[in-house]
Amino acid sequence: MSATVTIESALSLKDLRKSFGPTEIIRGTNLEVKRGERHAVIGPNGAGKTTLFNLISGRFPITSGEIYLNGTRIDELAPQEINRRGLSRSFQITSIFHRMTVFENIRCALLWSTGYRYSFWSPLWAQKALNEQAERLLDELNLLERRDLQAGLLSYAEQRALEIGITIAGGATVILLDEPTAGMSHSETEYAVALIKRVTEGKTLVMVEHDMHVVFGLADTISVVVYGEVIATGKPEEIRANRAVQEAYLGALTE
Amino acid sequence: MMDATVTTKATPGATTGLTSATSSRQLTLWIVLLLLAACLPWMVYDWNTGRHSGFVLTMLSQMGMMIIFALSYNMLMGQAGLLSFGHAVFFGLGGYCTIHLLNAAEKGGLPVPIELMPILAGLSGLGFGIAFGYMAAKQRATAFAMITMGIGELIGTVAIMFHHFFGGEGGVSANRMIEKSLFGVSYAAPVEVFYLILVWTLIAALCMLFLTRTPLGAMANATRDNFERAQFMGYDPRRVRFLQFALSGMFAGIGGGLYAITYEIVTFDAVASALSANVVLMTYIGGATIFYGPILGAAVITLMQSVLSLYSNSWLIYVGVMFIGMVTFAPSGLAGMIEAHGPIARAGRLRRLIVPYLRISIPAIALLLGFVGLVELLGFLTIGQAQGKKLVLFGNKIDVRATMPWAVTTALLVIGAAWLRVELRGFIRVWGDITADLKLRSV
Numbered sequence: 001m002s003a004t005v006t007i008e009s010a011l012s013l014k015d016l017r018k019s020f021g022p023t024e025i026i027r028g029t030n031l032e033v034k035r036g037e038r039h040a041v042i043g044p045n046g047a048g049k050t051t052l053f054n055l056i057s058g059r060f061p062i063t064s065g066e067i068y069l070n071g072t073r074i075d076e077l078a079p080q081e082i083n084r085r086g087l088s089r090s091f092q093i094t095s096i097f098h099r100m101t102v103f104e105n106i107r108c109a110l111l112w113s114t115g116y117r118y119s120f121w122s123p124l125w126a127q128k129a130l131n132e133q134a135e136r137l138l139d140e141l142n143l144l145e146r147r148d149l150q151a152g153l154l155s156y157a158e159q160r161a162l163e164i165g166i167t168i169a170g171g172a173t174v175i176l177l178d179e180p181t182a183g184m185s186h187s188e189t190e191y192a193v194a195l196i197k198r199v200t201e202g203k204t205l206v207m208v209e210h211d212m213h214v215v216f217g218l219a220d221t222i223s224v225v226v227y228g229e230v231i232a233t234g235k236p237e238e239i240r241a242n243r244a245v246q247e248a249y250l251g252a253l254t255e
Numbered sequence: 256m257m258d259a260t261v262t263t264k265a266t267p268g269a270t271t272g273l274t275s276a277t278s279s280r281q282l283t284l285w286i287v288l289l290l291l292a293a294c295l296p297w298m299v300y301d302w303n304t305g306r307h308s309g310f311v312l313t314m315l316s317q318m319g320m321m322i323i324f325a326l327s328y329n330m331l332m333g334q335a336g337l338l339s340f341g342h343a344v345f346f347g348l349g350g351y352c353t354i355h356l357l358n359a360a361e362k363g364g365l366p367v368p369i370e371l372m373p374i375l376a377g378l379s380g381l382g383f384g385i386a387f388g389y390m391a392a393k394q395r396a397t398a399f400a401m402i403t404m405g406i407g408e409l410i411g412t413v414a415i416m417f418h419h420f421f422g423g424e425g426g427v428s429a430n431r432m433i434e435k436s437l438f439g440v441s442y443a444a445p446v447e448v449f450y451l452i453l454v455w456t457l458i459a460a461l462c463m464l465f466l467t468r469t470p471l472g473a474m475a476n477a478t479r480d481n482f483e484r485a486q487f488m489g490y491d492p493r494r495v496r497f498l499q500f501a502l503s504g505m506f507a508g509i510g511g512g513l514y515a516i517t518y519e520i521v522t523f524d525a526v527a528s529a530l531s532a533n534v535v536l537m538t539y540i541g542g543a544t545i546f547y548g549p550i551l552g553a554a555v556i557t558l559m560q561s562v563l564s565l566y567s568n569s570w571l572i573y574v575g576v577m578f579i580g581m582v583t584f585a586p587s588g589l590a591g592m593i594e595a596h597g598p599i600a601r602a603g604r605l606r607r608l609i610v611p612y613l614r615i616s617i618p619a620i621a622l623l624l625g626f627v628g629l630v631e632l633l634g635f636l637t638i639g640q641a642q643g644k645k646l647v648l649f650g651n652k653i654d655v656r657a658t659m660p661w662a663v664t665t666a667l668l669v670i671g672a673a674w675l676r677v678e679l680r681g682f683i684r685v686w687g688d689i690t691a692d693l694k695l696r697s698v
Contacts (some may be wrong), residue, residue, distance in 0.1 A: 057487065079486040089487055097480040099544075100473075108477045111470050112489030118498055120471035170488060 009068065010035045010174050010204035011056065012089075013130070016065035018048075018055055018228075025051050027228040033174075033221075038205045040219035043210075045250070048228040049208040050092055053176050056206075057089045058082040069174060084112065088172030092179045092208075096160045096166060098152030100175055102143055105132040105151050105162060109169035140199060141165045157188040161195060169197050175200055177207040181214050216240075224248065283546075285655050292453060296446050298682030313517075314561040317451035321557050323459045325537040325549035327506035332535070333543030335499045338400045341407025342507060342534050344387065345380045347526025348410070349508030350378035351421060353515035357429035361684065368435045369442055371514040378425040380508015381501055388500035389610075392590045393493050395482065414523045425493050426522030429515070442516075452513050459509050464546060466502065475499045540581050542588025551589045569634045602696075604689050611682045616676035625667030632660060653682060 011033040018026040025048045033039045041049050054060045056067055058079040067075040074082050097105050107130065113132055116122060124130070138144045141161050146154060151162060160180065167175060180196060181189045193214055194206070209215050215222060216236050223233040226248045231241060239245055295315060299308035324346050331337040353376045359365040360372075363387045367375065371654065391402040414421040431442050440447050464470045472493045480491040515521050524530065533556070541552020556574065563570035585592050599605055635646040635655050646653045653660050 058383040059483070063569045078491070079483075080489050080491050083487050091484075093685050095481055095484045097477050097484065100476055104473060104476075108473050108485075109488050111474065118471050118474070118490075118494060120466055120469045120498065120502065122469055123465065124470065124473060166484070166488070198526050 005124075008034050008214075010037070010070060011206065012068045013056070015054075016052075016055060017063045018051060018060065019063045024063075025228050026055065026063075026139050029225070029228065029230050031223060031230055031233070033204060035173075035204055035205055036202065037221050038200070038219050039207070039221045039223065040207065040215045040227055041208050042210075042215055043225035047225045049225050050178055051228075052225065053089060053178050053208060057087065057176060083170065084170075087174045087176065088167045088174070088175035090163050090167045090180060092168065092177055092182065094156075096151050096159060096163050098150070100151060101148050102151050102154065102162060103134060103138065103147045106137050106141075106165055106169055107131065108167040110134055110137075113170040117213055121191065137165055137169055141195070156190070157184055157226040160184065160192060164192075164195060164199065168203070172203070172204070174204045177205065177209075179208055179210060180210055181209065189214060217253055289453075289457065291353055293450075296449055305600060307444075307446050309445060310561070312449050314557060316445070316449050316452050316513075316517050317561070318554050318557045319449075319456040320510045321518070321534075321537060321553035321566040322456050322550050323510035323513070324534055325505055325519060325541065325553040326460055326463050327503045327510065328534045329504070329538050329543055329546075329549045330463060330475070330503040332464070332538055333545075334472065334479065335475040335496060335547070337393075337395065337496060337500070338403075338535075339531075340400055340404040340528070340535070341387075341405070341410070341531050342503075343526050343528070343530035344407055344410045345383055345504040345507035346416070346511040346514070346530065346534075347521065347524075348383050349380040350509030350515040350525045351414075351427060351511075352508075353374060353512040354427045354429045354519075354521045355420070357433060357515065357519075358427075358527055360433040360435060361430055366435065368437045369431060369433055369516065370437045370451060372516060373509045376512020376515070377505045377509040380511065384501035384504020384510070388497045388504065392497035392500045395478075395492070395496065399496075403682045404528075407526075407528050410526050411528060413523070414526050416577055421523070426520050428519040428520040431519055445517075448517050449651050454511065455513055460550070463506060467546060471498055471502075473496065491651065537577050540578060540588055542590030542592075542594075544587050545594055548588050548590035555589065567631060567634070568638055569630045572630055576626075578691035598693055599689055602693055604693070607685065607689060614673065615678045615682050618671045618678055620671075621667050622671030625664050625669070625671050627639035628660070628664030629668060632664060 009032050011031070013029050013031040016026055016029040016031075017024065020177070029052065040051065043049050051060070055062050055075075055239045057073070059082070060078055062075050065075070066073060069082065069085055069087050071222060072085060074085060074087070077085075097108065098110070107124070110130060110133055111117075114133070116127075116130075135144065135147070138147060141164070143154075143158065143165070146158065151159065155164060164177070164180060165178070169213060177196065184192060187209060196207075196218065200249075205218075209216070209218075215236075221233065221238040222236055223230050224245045225240065230247050231248065232242050234242070272625055292315065295598070296307045297311055299311040300306070301308065324342075327345075328339070328342050331339050331342070352558065353372055356365055356367070356372060356375055357369075360367055360369075386401075387406050391399055391406065392477060394402060415423060433450070434441070436442070436598025442451065474485060474490050478489075478492040478495045479491070487494050511521075511525060514525060537552040537556045538549045539552070540555060541550065559570060559574055567573075581588060587594070596608075599608070632648065632653075632655055646655055
């Protein structure tokens, strides 16, 4: 454990770098996410936001630098080990179990944190507490009516809601959401934002998002990533007023 | 009220979500089938000679062990999405181990009754499953398939090279009458062995069904659908695959153990790649997405192997064509075809399908007759004639040199195919109407 890591940080990146072949995508990123913060990562296409998530969650190995989760170094761990330490993520392209029912999706997401591990001797139908917990969560997601439907048959917005449910089910304290409202209509987006607010209450939230209404509506801190570097971090109003940010990003979006 | 359950329920293959009414009806059906299987030897009992039909008993016994084998294979293919080309390894090695155990038991060195021998066979399968799973389960998809194929070829070679354990090309034989039985049965008669197999098939099938409803079973489905998602839920997909692989090896071993007890000899064939391919066929034709699919597949293929092979040298061609047909037109297998009728039956609309089915069955039969006729004519031309036999097709002696039989079969094939295409279009339209109607009514 490094002495420079402050314990209030839920997540901290230190001079993080990632190259794909000769191309450096992440160029020395430093980022501190405080506990309980709702932190949005914004930036133009190809800035490296999703790559950043992939590095944090262990999906890709890093090239150099350090990543700390609640003060523990995680950059050399496998995704499942990072998840067990309390970090969970969603994907830009909906990532659920399409051929399983909605209920089974959520129940699977609960299995590790409820201690079942690789058990092949516990009949799932008899695990009352587990099944009730899954149903409660489905209720919270407004998906209880869809309980026994195959997840692949849900509407797009419902699938996104299910993925958020899967992401938070295991009780992770740090949640990474990659464009949770991408491809949604206006009313669906509003619903999703309310849902995210509700289910991530008291947790640390980091999200990549393109919709500025969502960003300014949800986040209390914003970081701007341009060409693999964080060029600014601050409160929404500070970011809105930041000259460099306007030039690099916001200006382009609002014409 | 019925309609509401139609589309809100998951499609077949899901491990939950069947209404209790249908599941209890299904249960009844399975119990009836089980009782039927138990009674079958007595339906073929010859009261004059006081013997069961050896042919039927052998076929039924073979079916039992193949059902276990195919179900164990589906733990990989259907449930974990792992395509293995070397599953016979576990079946065969389970068989070889059992033969040696039987020999040890006969000499008095092993105080295990014959009824419990399959447990030891399963443990040996588990052992090999752990050893080879350690090699194979790190990978998935193509790499996994290649490794299992390599393991299959490796053991196939080893089985011929190492005579001490495998007995070379002659195999190893044993005597199942080891005079140690829980129930005082000698297992001299094939019918006694049949009941032993029946009971073990039931036990193994129930255990495998149970496994699908445990955390490991659920996560096997999960890693099949989306291994990365499973990872980000705390699970190591490789560990899931490994455990599933090892357990699958265990059940295949039980199947192999019953094989050894039945035939009292195990040869190279039991580990060979032909059997590995066969189990893929059985599982796929039966339907990998539904638990009972492999049961159907194993029963149908064994039936074809035993019965069709009596009538035709070309039976393997029919199995092959059936496999290709299933892959192309019904990828969810026989069980998938049955399950597709579930929602329609529950809505009471099955009657509307009777006429469409009759209409496609006529050209389908013509096509089938034409195809079978041509295959048999060709087959006879190359093999049968040389043996100086006469070709008998559908009860008629046929001169393979004449034009007529060739013309008739070709016409049946071509006309049947063209006609079937037309009728199928109509069938698909009716089917689409019914399912669309069901969906509409449930919204």
